[in-house]
Amino acid sequence: MKKCNLEIKKNITGITPEAMKLLEEYDWHGNIRELENVIEKIVVMADEENIRVEHLPLNIRNALPVVNIPWTNEELRKLKNQAKKEAIKDVERLFVIKALKKSNWNITKAADAVGMKRQNLQALVRKYQVSKN
Structure with a gap:
């Protein structure tokens, strides 16, 4: 430059x-x-x-981000597992937020609404650091 x-x-x-x-x-x-x-x-x-x-x-x-394409089957397996874990994290976090919003951020009501134990929902809230703010 x-x-x-x-x-x-x-x-x-x-x-x-x-x-x-x-x-x-x-x-x-x-x-x-x-x-x-x-x-x-x-x-x-x-x-x-x-x-x-x-x-x-x-x-x-407009270019797509560069992705490291695996070279071996083992690398492919690891990449797929990593992608699955990341996708699950994203879905779980959005699931928790949606449940809490629909229940006005009441964890007990949210857990009942989604058919979960309150403690399990509370654990997800802590895991993903979900807060009303």
Whole structure:
């Protein structure tokens, strides 16, 4: 960016965290020239001191995040188990929040409504640090 600032006589001083995240997650295939060209275009087009997401090319803004594809069956199994655990956590947390909201945040009523022991629902509330606020 410094090099482009000097060549183009601009004063781009930074980049927003959101824009940086997209640049870091983009699959450059090790192509440093592509990255340099994108930075140069961004510096030319930017009308502010900081580069924002809006300054990035559409192909970078719309790119899917890079995912590490497993190479072995064991890696695939581990990835699937991890994904299942994360999905279960998300669903359980949303389940607890929904039950509590529908019962006006009364744990006993929420547990009865969903057919759970109060202690088990309370454990999930603690596990996921669910609070009314």
